[in-house]
């Protein structure tokens with residue numbers, strides 16, 4: 001068996017391959033990819049709360065301060081960096097919470113290249129590594145007052161551990177019983193417009209005179225909990241989600257008649273007369289688009305609420321006993337200071353406790369063969385498992401080397 005390569009990136013080397021000298025800090029990692037050295041963790045600003053990124057271009061001997069996109073990981077006591085490919089760096093944060101330990105810095109993915117064209121600068125983008133895959137979100141649309149919220153609430157009440165609601169942003173004023181962060185993120189127009197420009201929204205639309213939008217984070221947060229995400233959005237928003245890279249199930253809710261829609265909207269008593277009339281006017285074109293555009297996978301008539309709810313459950317495969325909780329297993333890696341990392345094609349083996357494989361106390365394998373998603377959301381599909389250092393671990397290393 002050949003010696004597997006070990007990467008000790010805890011301490012910066014005094015001299016990088018390019019000949020430049022760097023100040024060594026225990027919370028920095030340096031890694032070479034495609035003629036560039038990425039220095040991660042060493043923010044120029046000492047008070048920075050998140051990990052910084054600087055790049056040394058070896059061909060020009062120039063430092064680059066890249067545009068950094070995505071949610072940045074918080075600073076930590078130390079970090080490890082390995083490169084499972086030429087397009088991204090995998091970072092393991094020392095001493096982090098179990099669900100916050102593994103991050104990816106994309107340096108040359110299609111998303112990064114597209115953003116470089118938009119920004120006209122070198123771009124890198126963070127995403128958090130998550131175990132397993134997200135379930136297909138459910139997009140529910142329909143005219144105002146048709147009963148979308150009522151149906152979604154019933155579903156969430158009956159299956160609280162199975163579904164999670166994507167909390168939208170809106171510039172409209174809260175209704176009496178509505179709470180910020182639960183029903184909506186109530187937002188200033190200027191703030192929302194800036195966030196849209198910064199690419200934080202999966203979709204957005206002007207609906208009945210206000211701005212509404214689904215942030216990428218809102219959908220990712222639900223998936224992080226191991227739940228299936230439900231989006232209650234208008235038809236324009238549904239169209240945008242359909243055009244995105246996200247695969248979802250699209251359901252349109254229809255009223256039994258325009259008269260009944262008006263009765264429900266008025267009976268709800270949440271809108272002024274002027275707003276009711278505006279919503280009813282918009283309902284006509286929404287119904288036309290919803291029923292005839294082929295945008296939706298399923299159309300449900302909400303005549304009798306109980307019957308419609310049963311049909312919705314059937315569509316979602318919930319008419320049996322499917323509503324059990326989805327367990328998201330805790331990740332229990334907390335690396336001690338002097339670990340070693342063995343990098344194979346699709347697996348990264350991390351020995352905790354000792355750099356000597358045979359003496360190590362705990363051995364983890366990260367399987368990166370099925371990664372999906374990525375910046376500016378999450379990188380999903382990461383598999384993490386503990387292996388027995390005496391037998392299975394050695395077998396894995398054998399295959400790698």
Ligand SMILES: Nc1ncnc2c1ncn2[C@@H]1O[C@H](COP(=O)(O)OP(=O)(O)OP(=O)(O)O)[C@@H](O)[C@H]1O
Nearest residue numbers: 143144145146147148149150264268302303304305
């Ligand atoms: N099948 C039904 N029969 C009678 N009333 C209903 C039915 N479904 C919902 N309602 C009532 O209609 C009103 C509007 O429902 P709901 O607020 O769920 O609509 P919505 O589609 O979410 O509207 P919006 O898009 O404006 O948020 C509520 O008062 C609700 O109780």
Ligand SMILES: Nc1nc2c(ncn2[C@@H]2O[C@H](COP(=O)(O)O)[C@@H](O)[C@H]2O)c(=O)[nH]1
Nearest residue numbers: 168169204205207212213214232233234237
């Ligand atoms: N495109 C989006 N539409 C959204 C979003 N959140 C809600 N909505 C839709 O707006 C109307 C009005 O909602 P209301 O709470 O003011 O009655 C309704 O049709 C919702 O489905 C969103 O994030 N994006």
